[in-house]
Amino acid sequence: MARRVGDGANTLFWHDQWCGDVPFRVCFGRLFDLALNKSITVKEMFDQRWGDEGEAWQWRRHLWVWEEELLDECRLLLADVSLQPLSYDVWKWLPDPSEGYSVRAVYRRLGRR
Numbered sequence: 001m002a003r004r005v006g007d008g009a010n011t012l013f014w015h016d017q018w019c020g021d022v023p024f025r026v027c028f029g030r031l032f033d034l035a036l037n038k039s040i041t042v043k044e045m046f047d048q049r050w051g052d053e054g055e056a057w058q059w060r061r062h063l064w065v066w067e068e069e070l071l072d073e074c075r076l077l078l079a080d081v082s083l084q085p086l087s088y089d090v091w092k093w094l095p096d097p098s099e100g101y102s103v104r105a106v107y108r109r110l111g112r113r
Contacts, residue, residue: 006087008042018042018089019077028074030067034059043083050078 004018005011011018014025014032025032032038036058048056052075063071 004090005042005081006084006089008044008046008083008089010089011042013040013042013045014038016042019081024074028070031070031074034061034063034067036060042089046081046083051075 014035015023015038017023020027025038040056045056048054050056057071
């Protein structure tokens with residue numbers, strides 16, 4: 001399952017799968033470990049500006065060079081993201097490539113949570 005982001009108010013930036021195939025806490029685990037606010041929403045990150053000059057990124061310490069490079073990769077993924085202010089965030093079901101849509105696939109997926 002993944003989220004289709006509308007205004008981003010009900011989608012957790014690090015925890016929900018909303019941009020790409022995995023949540024950012026998995027894809028950018030090192031940045032997640034260093035982030036001060038692990039429960040920030042997509043809307044909050046967007047409002048605080050997640051670009052180069054943005055205030056959205058708050059860390060426990062200064063980033064090392066290779067961590068800055070990870071942040072650049074993350075920002076690149078976010079460059080084309082636009083939120084829809086009058087639209088709500090919703091869940092969408094992504095079918096299992098081998099099984100498609102099935103009760104069994106849903107049950108297994110929900111069992112992992």
